[in-house]
Amino acid sequence: MRLIRDRLAEEVVGFGRDQGKLELAKSLKAIHRGSGRIDEAAAGAELIVACTPVQQIAEVLCQAAKHALPTAILTDVGSTKRTLVEQMRQTPFAERFVGSHPLAGSDRSGVGSASASLFDGKLCLITPQLVEPTLVGNVSRFWEALGMRIVRLTPEGHDEAMAATSHLPHVVASILAASTPPAMLTLVGSGWLDSTRIAGGSPELWRQILEENQAPALRALKNFATISQDWIEALEASDFARVEQLLNAGKHIRDSVGNQHSSG
Protein backbone atom coordinates (compact mmCIF):
# COMPACT_ATOMS: atom_id res chain seq x y z
CA MET A 1 0.00 0.00 0.00
CA ARG A 2 2.99 2.27 0.57
CA LEU A 3 4.00 1.74 -3.08
CA ILE A 4 0.74 3.37 -4.13
CA ARG A 5 0.45 5.89 -1.30
CA ASP A 6 3.93 7.29 -1.97
CA ARG A 7 3.60 6.92 -5.77
CA LEU A 8 6.71 4.70 -5.91
CA ALA A 9 5.51 2.79 -8.96
CA GLU A 10 3.49 3.72 -12.01
CA GLU A 11 1.43 0.57 -11.70
CA VAL A 12 1.38 -2.14 -8.99
CA VAL A 13 -0.06 -5.44 -10.21
CA GLY A 14 -0.91 -8.38 -7.97
CA PHE A 15 -0.75 -11.97 -9.21
CA GLY A 16 -2.59 -14.67 -7.28
CA ARG A 17 -5.09 -17.47 -7.65
CA ASP A 18 -7.61 -16.14 -5.15
CA GLN A 19 -9.78 -13.49 -6.81
CA GLY A 20 -11.24 -12.42 -3.44
CA LYS A 21 -7.80 -11.63 -2.02
CA LEU A 22 -6.87 -9.64 -5.13
CA GLU A 23 -10.10 -7.64 -4.78
CA LEU A 24 -9.32 -7.01 -1.11
CA ALA A 25 -5.77 -5.92 -1.97
CA LYS A 26 -7.20 -3.52 -4.56
CA SER A 27 -9.75 -2.07 -2.14
CA LEU A 28 -6.94 -1.56 0.41
CA LYS A 29 -4.91 0.24 -2.27
CA ALA A 30 -2.10 -2.33 -1.99
CA ILE A 31 -2.32 -2.93 -5.76
CA HIS A 32 -3.77 -1.03 -8.73
CA ARG A 33 -5.09 -4.23 -10.32
CA GLY A 34 -4.91 -7.96 -9.84
CA SER A 35 -4.82 -10.94 -12.16
CA GLY A 36 -4.97 -14.72 -11.83
CA ARG A 37 -2.88 -15.10 -15.01
CA ILE A 38 0.85 -14.65 -14.65
CA ASP A 39 1.36 -13.61 -18.31
CA GLU A 40 -1.21 -10.86 -17.90
CA ALA A 41 0.10 -9.77 -14.49
CA ALA A 42 3.76 -9.67 -15.53
CA ALA A 43 3.29 -8.01 -18.94
CA GLY A 44 5.49 -4.91 -19.13
CA ALA A 45 6.78 -5.28 -15.57
CA GLU A 46 10.09 -3.58 -14.63
CA LEU A 47 10.35 -5.25 -11.21
CA ILE A 48 8.98 -8.60 -10.09
CA VAL A 49 8.75 -9.44 -6.36
CA ALA A 50 7.94 -13.10 -5.65
CA CYS A 51 6.07 -13.54 -2.35
CA THR A 52 5.37 -17.28 -2.50
CA PRO A 53 6.58 -20.04 -0.13
CA VAL A 54 10.33 -20.51 -0.65
CA GLN A 55 10.13 -23.66 -2.73
CA GLN A 56 7.96 -21.95 -5.37
CA ILE A 57 9.98 -18.73 -5.73
CA ALA A 58 12.33 -19.75 -8.56
CA GLU A 59 9.54 -21.17 -10.69
CA VAL A 60 7.25 -18.15 -10.22
CA LEU A 61 10.09 -15.72 -11.00
CA CYS A 62 10.97 -17.56 -14.21
CA GLN A 63 7.33 -17.76 -15.32
CA ALA A 64 6.87 -14.04 -14.67
CA ALA A 65 10.20 -13.06 -16.24
CA LYS A 66 9.15 -14.59 -19.57
CA HIS A 67 6.33 -12.07 -19.85
CA ALA A 68 7.99 -9.03 -18.23
CA LEU A 69 10.28 -6.48 -19.89
CA PRO A 70 13.58 -8.12 -20.94
CA THR A 71 15.35 -5.78 -18.50
CA ALA A 72 13.03 -6.57 -15.56
CA ILE A 73 14.71 -7.03 -12.19
CA LEU A 74 13.69 -10.12 -10.22
CA THR A 75 13.58 -10.35 -6.44
CA ASP A 76 11.69 -12.11 -3.66
CA VAL A 77 10.90 -12.00 0.06
CA GLY A 78 11.87 -15.58 0.95
CA SER A 79 13.33 -16.78 4.26
CA THR A 80 16.18 -18.83 2.75
CA LYS A 81 18.63 -17.95 0.00
CA ARG A 82 21.34 -20.55 -0.68
CA THR A 83 19.27 -23.04 -2.69
CA LEU A 84 17.26 -20.25 -4.33
CA VAL A 85 20.44 -18.63 -5.66
CA GLU A 86 21.59 -22.06 -6.91
CA GLN A 87 18.26 -22.53 -8.69
CA MET A 88 18.33 -19.06 -10.25
CA ARG A 89 21.94 -19.63 -11.40
CA GLN A 90 20.64 -22.38 -13.71
CA THR A 91 18.15 -20.05 -15.43
CA PRO A 92 18.51 -17.44 -18.21
CA PHE A 93 17.53 -14.79 -15.62
CA ALA A 94 20.45 -15.26 -13.19
CA GLU A 95 22.00 -11.87 -13.92
CA ARG A 96 18.78 -10.05 -13.14
CA PHE A 97 18.06 -11.75 -9.78
CA VAL A 98 18.76 -10.15 -6.39
CA GLY A 99 17.65 -12.13 -3.33
CA SER A 100 15.76 -10.04 -0.76
CA HIS A 101 14.53 -10.89 2.72
CA PRO A 102 12.63 -8.10 4.48
CA LEU A 103 12.66 -8.86 8.25
CA ALA A 104 9.16 -7.65 8.91
CA GLY A 105 7.32 -10.72 9.99
CA SER A 106 4.20 -10.81 12.07
CA ASP A 107 2.05 -13.58 13.49
CA ARG A 108 -0.70 -12.24 11.26
CA SER A 109 -0.72 -12.99 7.56
CA GLY A 110 -2.74 -12.16 4.49
CA VAL A 111 -3.51 -8.90 2.75
CA GLY A 112 -6.04 -8.03 5.49
CA SER A 113 -3.09 -7.54 7.88
CA ALA A 114 -1.27 -5.20 5.49
CA SER A 115 -0.03 -1.86 6.74
CA ALA A 116 1.76 1.02 5.02
CA SER A 117 4.19 1.15 7.95
CA LEU A 118 4.99 -2.59 8.00
CA PHE A 119 8.57 -2.07 6.79
CA ASP A 120 9.36 1.19 8.60
CA GLY A 121 12.85 1.12 10.06
CA LYS A 122 13.13 -2.67 9.67
CA LEU A 123 16.06 -4.51 8.10
CA CYS A 124 16.02 -5.92 4.59
CA LEU A 125 18.72 -8.50 3.91
CA ILE A 126 19.85 -8.73 0.32
CA THR A 127 22.08 -11.40 -1.21
CA PRO A 128 23.35 -9.95 -4.51
CA GLN A 129 25.22 -12.97 -5.83
CA LEU A 130 24.72 -13.29 -9.56
CA VAL A 131 23.55 -9.87 -10.57
CA GLU A 132 24.92 -6.70 -12.22
CA PRO A 133 26.04 -4.18 -9.53
CA THR A 134 23.78 -1.42 -10.92
CA LEU A 135 20.72 -3.61 -10.45
CA VAL A 136 21.63 -4.16 -6.79
CA GLY A 137 21.32 -0.41 -6.27
CA ASN A 138 17.87 -0.46 -7.85
CA VAL A 139 16.62 -3.21 -5.53
CA SER A 140 18.16 -1.48 -2.49
CA ARG A 141 16.43 1.77 -3.39
CA PHE A 142 13.13 -0.08 -3.76
CA TRP A 143 13.27 -1.39 -0.16
CA GLU A 144 14.68 1.88 1.15
CA ALA A 145 11.74 3.73 -0.40
CA LEU A 146 9.51 1.47 1.73
CA GLY A 147 11.41 2.61 4.84
CA MET A 148 13.84 -0.31 5.22
CA ARG A 149 17.54 -0.42 6.08
CA ILE A 150 19.66 -2.66 3.82
CA VAL A 151 22.18 -5.28 4.95
CA ARG A 152 24.14 -7.24 2.31
CA LEU A 153 25.03 -10.87 2.98
CA THR A 154 26.19 -13.88 1.02
CA PRO A 155 23.42 -16.46 0.54
CA GLU A 156 25.32 -18.84 2.85
CA GLY A 157 25.86 -16.14 5.49
CA HIS A 158 22.19 -15.22 5.29
CA ASP A 159 21.02 -18.79 5.79
CA GLU A 160 23.44 -19.45 8.66
CA ALA A 161 22.29 -16.29 10.46
CA MET A 162 18.60 -17.01 9.88
CA ALA A 163 19.04 -20.55 11.22
CA ALA A 164 20.08 -19.07 14.57
CA THR A 165 17.88 -15.96 14.71
CA SER A 166 14.68 -17.14 13.04
CA HIS A 167 14.49 -20.86 12.23
CA LEU A 168 15.75 -22.12 15.61
CA PRO A 169 13.35 -19.83 17.53
CA HIS A 170 10.51 -21.24 15.45
CA VAL A 171 11.48 -24.86 16.17
CA VAL A 172 11.99 -24.09 19.88
CA ALA A 173 8.60 -22.35 20.13
CA SER A 174 7.01 -25.39 18.51
CA ILE A 175 8.73 -27.81 20.92
CA LEU A 176 7.79 -25.65 23.91
CA ALA A 177 4.13 -25.60 22.86
CA ALA A 178 4.12 -29.34 22.11
CA SER A 179 5.71 -30.16 25.46
CA THR A 180 2.98 -28.42 27.50
CA PRO A 181 0.44 -30.88 28.96
CA PRO A 182 -2.99 -29.90 27.53
CA ALA A 183 -4.57 -29.96 31.03
CA MET A 184 -2.26 -27.13 32.08
CA LEU A 185 -2.99 -24.81 29.15
CA THR A 186 -5.56 -22.82 31.13
CA LEU A 187 -2.74 -21.74 33.47
CA VAL A 188 -0.31 -20.27 30.95
CA GLY A 189 0.78 -16.64 31.43
CA SER A 190 2.37 -13.99 29.26
CA GLY A 191 5.78 -15.74 29.29
CA TRP A 192 4.45 -18.93 27.70
CA LEU A 193 2.28 -16.95 25.28
CA ASP A 194 5.16 -14.78 24.06
CA SER A 195 7.62 -17.67 23.91
CA THR A 196 5.29 -19.86 21.83
CA ARG A 197 3.63 -17.18 19.66
CA ILE A 198 5.49 -18.06 16.45
CA ALA A 199 4.59 -21.75 16.83
CA GLY A 200 1.22 -20.78 15.31
CA GLY A 201 2.88 -20.23 11.91
CA SER A 202 2.05 -22.38 8.88
CA PRO A 203 3.58 -25.90 9.20
CA GLU A 204 3.70 -26.20 5.40
CA LEU A 205 5.65 -22.91 5.02
CA TRP A 206 8.02 -23.77 7.85
CA ARG A 207 8.58 -27.31 6.65
CA GLN A 208 9.74 -25.76 3.34
CA ILE A 209 12.04 -23.29 5.11
CA LEU A 210 13.63 -26.06 7.19
CA GLU A 211 13.97 -28.26 4.11
CA GLU A 212 15.77 -25.45 2.26
CA ASN A 213 17.98 -24.70 5.27
CA GLN A 214 18.41 -28.18 6.71
CA ALA A 215 22.13 -28.22 7.64
CA PRO A 216 22.33 -24.76 9.31
CA ALA A 217 19.03 -25.35 11.15
CA LEU A 218 20.28 -28.72 12.40
CA ARG A 219 23.56 -27.16 13.59
CA ALA A 220 21.63 -24.44 15.45
CA LEU A 221 19.33 -27.00 17.06
CA LYS A 222 22.24 -29.20 18.15
CA ASN A 223 23.98 -26.18 19.65
CA PHE A 224 20.76 -25.42 21.52
CA ALA A 225 20.53 -29.06 22.68
CA THR A 226 24.08 -28.89 24.04
CA ILE A 227 23.19 -25.95 26.29
CA SER A 228 19.96 -27.75 27.29
CA GLN A 229 22.13 -30.67 28.40
CA ASP A 230 24.28 -28.31 30.52
CA TRP A 231 21.04 -27.20 32.18
CA ILE A 232 19.87 -30.76 32.81
CA GLU A 233 23.22 -31.65 34.37
CA ALA A 234 23.23 -28.56 36.59
CA LEU A 235 19.69 -29.28 37.84
CA GLU A 236 20.42 -32.98 38.37
CA ALA A 237 23.54 -32.09 40.37
CA SER A 238 21.63 -29.45 42.39
CA ASP A 239 24.34 -27.07 41.22
CA PHE A 240 22.41 -23.83 41.58
CA ALA A 241 25.49 -21.64 41.33
CA ARG A 242 25.84 -23.10 37.82
CA VAL A 243 22.11 -22.54 37.20
CA GLU A 244 22.55 -18.88 38.07
CA GLN A 245 25.58 -18.68 35.74
CA LEU A 246 23.50 -20.14 32.91
CA LEU A 247 20.68 -17.67 33.64
CA ASN A 248 23.19 -14.82 33.62
CA ALA A 249 24.58 -15.93 30.25
CA GLY A 250 21.10 -15.86 28.69
CA LYS A 251 20.21 -12.53 30.30
CA HIS A 252 23.49 -10.98 29.13
CA ILE A 253 22.70 -11.80 25.49
CA ARG A 254 19.04 -10.81 25.77
CA ASP A 255 19.80 -7.50 27.48
CA SER A 256 22.39 -6.63 24.83
CA VAL A 257 19.61 -6.57 22.22
CA GLY A 258 16.82 -4.82 24.14
CA ASN A 259 13.42 -4.34 22.57
CA GLN A 260 14.35 -1.64 20.08
CA HIS A 261 12.92 -3.51 17.10
CA SER A 262 10.38 -5.58 18.99
CA SER A 263 7.66 -4.84 16.48
CA GLY A 264 9.90 -6.02 13.66
Next chain:
Amino acid sequence: MRLIRDRLAEEVVGFGRDQGKLELAKSLKAIHRGSGRIDEAAAGAELIVACTPVQQIAEVLCQAAKHALPTAILTDVGSTKRTLVEQMRQTPFAERFVGSHPLAGSDRSGVGSASASLFDGKLCLITPQLVEPTLVGNVSRFWEALGMRIVRLTPEGHDEAMAATSHLPHVVASILAASTPPAMLTLVGSGWLDSTRIAGGSPELWRQILEENQAPALRALKNFATISQDWIEALEASDFARVEQLLNAGKHIRDSVGNQHSSG
Protein backbone atom coordinates in the same frame (compact mmCIF):
# COMPACT_ATOMS: atom_id res chain seq x y z
CA MET B 1 -2.88 1.33 43.77
CA ARG B 2 -6.23 -0.35 43.11
CA LEU B 3 -6.50 -1.09 46.86
CA ILE B 4 -6.48 2.63 47.53
CA ARG B 5 -8.37 3.75 44.43
CA ASP B 6 -11.27 1.39 45.15
CA ARG B 7 -11.06 1.88 48.94
CA LEU B 8 -10.55 -1.85 49.49
CA ALA B 9 -8.51 -1.37 52.67
CA GLU B 10 -8.60 1.16 55.46
CA GLU B 11 -4.82 1.48 55.36
CA VAL B 12 -2.24 0.02 52.96
CA VAL B 13 1.27 -0.09 54.43
CA GLY B 14 4.41 -0.91 52.49
CA PHE B 15 7.41 -2.58 54.10
CA GLY B 16 10.79 -2.38 52.39
CA ARG B 17 14.39 -1.41 52.90
CA ASP B 18 14.56 1.19 50.13
CA GLN B 19 13.10 4.47 51.36
CA GLY B 20 13.07 5.92 47.84
CA LYS B 21 10.87 3.09 46.53
CA LEU B 22 8.47 3.49 49.45
CA GLU B 23 8.22 7.22 48.70
CA LEU B 24 7.56 6.48 45.05
CA ALA B 25 4.88 3.92 46.00
CA LYS B 26 3.27 6.53 48.21
CA SER B 27 3.32 9.21 45.51
CA LEU B 28 1.75 6.70 43.08
CA LYS B 29 -0.97 5.98 45.66
CA ALA B 30 0.02 2.32 45.84
CA ILE B 31 0.41 2.62 49.63
CA HIS B 32 -0.80 5.05 52.28
CA ARG B 33 2.51 4.92 54.13
CA GLY B 34 5.75 2.98 54.09
CA SER B 35 8.20 1.78 56.70
CA GLY B 36 11.62 0.18 56.79
CA ARG B 37 10.80 -1.53 60.09
CA ILE B 38 8.68 -4.67 59.88
CA ASP B 39 7.28 -4.27 63.43
CA GLU B 40 6.07 -0.78 62.58
CA ALA B 41 4.74 -1.78 59.16
CA ALA B 42 2.88 -4.88 60.39
CA ALA B 43 1.40 -3.36 63.57
CA GLY B 44 -2.38 -3.86 63.55
CA ALA B 45 -2.41 -5.55 60.13
CA GLU B 46 -5.37 -7.78 59.21
CA LEU B 47 -3.81 -9.10 56.01
CA ILE B 48 -0.13 -9.55 55.17
CA VAL B 49 0.97 -10.09 51.56
CA ALA B 50 4.62 -11.12 51.19
CA CYS B 51 6.09 -10.00 47.84
CA THR B 52 9.71 -11.09 48.33
CA PRO B 53 11.75 -13.64 46.36
CA VAL B 54 10.39 -17.12 47.16
CA GLN B 55 13.14 -18.17 49.55
CA GLN B 56 12.44 -15.21 51.85
CA ILE B 57 8.64 -15.49 52.00
CA ALA B 58 8.26 -17.76 55.05
CA GLU B 59 10.67 -15.72 57.13
CA VAL B 60 9.09 -12.38 56.22
CA LEU B 61 5.58 -13.68 56.90
CA CYS B 62 6.58 -14.98 60.34
CA GLN B 63 8.37 -11.74 61.23
CA ALA B 64 5.34 -9.70 60.18
CA ALA B 65 2.82 -12.04 61.85
CA LYS B 66 4.43 -11.50 65.25
CA HIS B 67 3.50 -7.81 65.07
CA ALA B 68 0.17 -8.02 63.25
CA LEU B 69 -3.27 -8.74 64.74
CA PRO B 70 -3.42 -12.30 66.16
CA THR B 71 -6.14 -13.03 63.60
CA ALA B 72 -4.18 -11.63 60.63
CA ILE B 73 -4.31 -13.67 57.43
CA LEU B 74 -0.98 -14.38 55.73
CA THR B 75 -0.49 -14.77 52.01
CA ASP B 76 2.14 -14.18 49.33
CA VAL B 77 2.66 -13.81 45.58
CA GLY B 78 5.41 -16.40 45.14
CA SER B 79 6.02 -18.56 42.06
CA THR B 80 6.41 -21.87 43.94
CA LYS B 81 4.31 -23.35 46.72
CA ARG B 82 5.31 -26.87 47.87
CA THR B 83 8.34 -25.97 49.98
CA LEU B 84 6.70 -22.74 51.21
CA VAL B 85 3.69 -24.68 52.53
CA GLU B 86 6.10 -27.14 54.20
CA GLN B 87 7.95 -24.23 55.82
CA MET B 88 4.75 -22.55 57.02
CA ARG B 89 3.49 -25.89 58.43
CA GLN B 90 6.38 -25.76 60.94
CA THR B 91 5.34 -22.32 62.24
CA PRO B 92 2.69 -21.18 64.73
CA PHE B 93 0.99 -19.36 61.83
CA ALA B 94 0.20 -22.40 59.66
CA GLU B 95 -3.58 -22.15 60.10
CA ARG B 96 -3.61 -18.55 58.94
CA PHE B 97 -1.54 -19.03 55.77
CA VAL B 98 -3.05 -19.25 52.26
CA GLY B 99 -0.59 -19.49 49.38
CA SER B 100 -1.39 -17.15 46.46
CA HIS B 101 0.16 -16.78 43.04
CA PRO B 102 -1.30 -14.02 40.87
CA LEU B 103 -0.41 -14.76 37.22
CA ALA B 104 0.18 -11.18 36.22
CA GLY B 105 3.83 -11.06 35.35
CA SER B 106 5.49 -8.54 33.14
CA ASP B 107 9.03 -8.05 31.90
CA ARG B 108 8.98 -4.79 33.82
CA SER B 109 9.41 -4.76 37.58
CA GLY B 110 9.43 -2.28 40.43
CA VAL B 111 6.79 0.07 41.74
CA GLY B 112 7.38 2.41 38.80
CA SER B 113 5.74 -0.20 36.54
CA ALA B 114 2.66 -0.50 38.77
CA SER B 115 -0.77 -0.20 37.24
CA ALA B 116 -4.26 -0.29 38.76
CA SER B 117 -5.34 -2.67 35.98
CA LEU B 118 -2.38 -5.09 36.36
CA PHE B 119 -4.59 -7.89 37.70
CA ASP B 120 -7.72 -7.27 35.61
CA GLY B 121 -9.18 -10.55 34.39
CA LYS B 122 -6.00 -12.50 35.19
CA LEU B 123 -5.83 -15.76 37.11
CA CYS B 124 -4.80 -16.00 40.74
CA LEU B 125 -3.83 -19.52 41.85
CA ILE B 126 -4.37 -20.24 45.51
CA THR B 127 -3.15 -23.28 47.43
CA PRO B 128 -5.26 -23.40 50.64
CA GLN B 129 -3.56 -26.28 52.38
CA LEU B 130 -3.27 -25.62 56.09
CA VAL B 131 -5.82 -22.94 56.65
CA GLU B 132 -9.36 -22.52 58.03
CA PRO B 133 -11.94 -22.62 55.17
CA THR B 134 -13.39 -19.21 56.10
CA LEU B 135 -9.99 -17.57 55.70
CA VAL B 136 -9.70 -19.01 52.19
CA GLY B 137 -12.83 -17.06 51.28
CA ASN B 138 -11.28 -13.86 52.62
CA VAL B 139 -8.13 -14.28 50.54
CA SER B 140 -10.17 -15.15 47.45
CA ARG B 141 -12.31 -12.05 47.86
CA PHE B 142 -9.16 -9.94 48.23
CA TRP B 143 -7.82 -11.04 44.83
CA GLU B 144 -11.29 -10.92 43.26
CA ALA B 145 -11.64 -7.32 44.42
CA LEU B 146 -8.47 -6.60 42.43
CA GLY B 147 -10.16 -8.06 39.33
CA MET B 148 -8.70 -11.59 39.40
CA ARG B 149 -10.27 -14.99 38.78
CA ILE B 150 -9.42 -17.65 41.39
CA VAL B 151 -8.20 -21.20 40.68
CA ARG B 152 -7.55 -23.56 43.63
CA LEU B 153 -4.73 -26.07 43.41
CA THR B 154 -2.72 -28.27 45.74
CA PRO B 155 0.82 -26.96 46.33
CA GLU B 156 2.20 -29.95 44.40
CA GLY B 157 -0.30 -29.47 41.54
CA HIS B 158 0.60 -25.78 41.42
CA ASP B 159 4.33 -26.43 41.22
CA GLU B 160 3.97 -29.17 38.60
CA ALA B 161 1.83 -26.89 36.40
CA MET B 162 4.14 -23.89 36.83
CA ALA B 163 7.15 -26.03 35.90
CA ALA B 164 5.57 -26.62 32.48
CA THR B 165 3.86 -23.27 31.87
CA SER B 166 6.28 -20.81 33.47
CA HIS B 167 9.60 -22.25 34.64
CA LEU B 168 10.33 -24.29 31.49
CA PRO B 169 9.54 -21.30 29.21
CA HIS B 170 11.99 -19.24 31.25
CA VAL B 171 14.75 -21.82 30.96
CA VAL B 172 14.09 -22.29 27.23
CA ALA B 173 14.13 -18.53 26.59
CA SER B 174 17.46 -18.35 28.42
CA ILE B 175 18.94 -21.21 26.38
CA LEU B 176 17.67 -19.71 23.13
CA ALA B 177 19.26 -16.34 23.94
CA ALA B 178 22.51 -17.96 25.07
CA SER B 179 22.71 -20.08 21.92
CA THR B 180 22.57 -17.10 19.55
CA PRO B 181 26.01 -16.13 18.19
CA PRO B 182 26.65 -12.50 19.28
CA ALA B 183 27.65 -11.50 15.72
CA MET B 184 24.13 -12.35 14.53
CA LEU B 185 22.25 -10.34 17.16
CA THR B 186 21.81 -7.37 14.82
CA LEU B 187 19.68 -9.60 12.57
CA VAL B 188 17.09 -10.80 15.07
CA GLY B 189 13.43 -10.18 14.29
CA SER B 190 10.22 -10.15 16.27
CA GLY B 191 10.16 -13.96 16.65
CA TRP B 192 13.51 -14.08 18.45
CA LEU B 193 12.62 -11.00 20.52
CA ASP B 194 9.31 -12.44 21.69
CA SER B 195 10.70 -15.92 22.28
CA THR B 196 13.58 -14.65 24.43
CA ARG B 197 11.86 -11.73 26.20
CA ILE B 198 11.56 -13.46 29.59
CA ALA B 199 15.26 -14.38 29.56
CA GLY B 200 15.85 -10.81 30.75
CA GLY B 201 14.40 -11.68 34.19
CA SER B 202 16.50 -11.61 37.36
CA PRO B 203 18.92 -14.59 37.49
CA GLU B 204 18.86 -14.45 41.32
CA LEU B 205 15.04 -14.65 41.46
CA TRP B 206 14.88 -17.42 38.89
CA ARG B 207 17.68 -19.41 40.50
CA GLN B 208 15.56 -19.40 43.67
CA ILE B 209 12.43 -20.47 41.81
CA LEU B 210 14.27 -23.36 40.14
CA GLU B 211 15.86 -24.34 43.43
CA GLU B 212 12.42 -24.47 45.09
CA ASN B 213 10.92 -26.39 42.16
CA GLN B 214 13.89 -28.50 41.12
CA ALA B 215 12.27 -31.88 40.43
CA PRO B 216 9.22 -30.66 38.44
CA ALA B 217 11.39 -28.21 36.48
CA LEU B 218 13.87 -30.97 35.66
CA ARG B 219 11.04 -33.27 34.51
CA ALA B 220 9.65 -30.53 32.27
CA LEU B 221 13.10 -29.81 30.79
CA LYS B 222 13.75 -33.51 30.12
CA ASN B 223 10.37 -33.83 28.43
CA PHE B 224 11.31 -30.82 26.29
CA ALA B 225 14.71 -32.39 25.50
CA THR B 226 13.00 -35.60 24.36
CA ILE B 227 10.95 -33.71 21.77
CA SER B 228 14.09 -31.77 20.75
CA GLN B 229 15.74 -35.12 20.10
CA ASP B 230 12.78 -36.18 17.89
CA TRP B 231 13.39 -32.99 15.92
CA ILE B 232 17.13 -33.62 15.59
CA GLU B 233 16.48 -37.16 14.34
CA ALA B 234 13.87 -35.99 11.83
CA LEU B 235 16.21 -33.31 10.44
CA GLU B 236 19.18 -35.72 10.33
CA ALA B 237 17.07 -38.27 8.47
CA SER B 238 15.75 -35.57 6.07
CA ASP B 239 12.31 -36.78 7.15
CA PHE B 240 10.37 -33.61 6.31
CA ALA B 241 7.00 -35.32 6.55
CA ARG B 242 7.90 -35.93 10.21
CA VAL B 243 9.11 -32.31 10.52
CA GLU B 244 5.72 -31.13 9.30
CA GLN B 245 3.99 -33.47 11.80
CA LEU B 246 6.07 -32.00 14.63
CA LEU B 247 5.25 -28.46 13.47
CA ASN B 248 1.57 -29.37 13.35
CA ALA B 249 1.68 -30.77 16.89
CA GLY B 250 3.13 -27.50 18.22
CA LYS B 251 0.70 -25.36 16.22
CA HIS B 252 -2.25 -27.42 17.43
CA ILE B 253 -1.38 -26.74 21.08
CA ARG B 254 -0.55 -23.07 20.45
CA ASP B 255 -3.71 -22.41 18.47
CA SER B 256 -5.86 -24.01 21.18
CA VAL B 257 -4.77 -21.25 23.56
CA GLY B 258 -4.88 -18.18 21.32
CA ASN B 259 -3.84 -14.80 22.60
CA GLN B 260 -6.78 -14.12 24.91
CA HIS B 261 -4.64 -13.36 27.94
CA SER B 262 -1.53 -12.31 26.11
CA SER B 263 -1.04 -9.26 28.29
CA GLY B 264 -1.20 -11.42 31.41
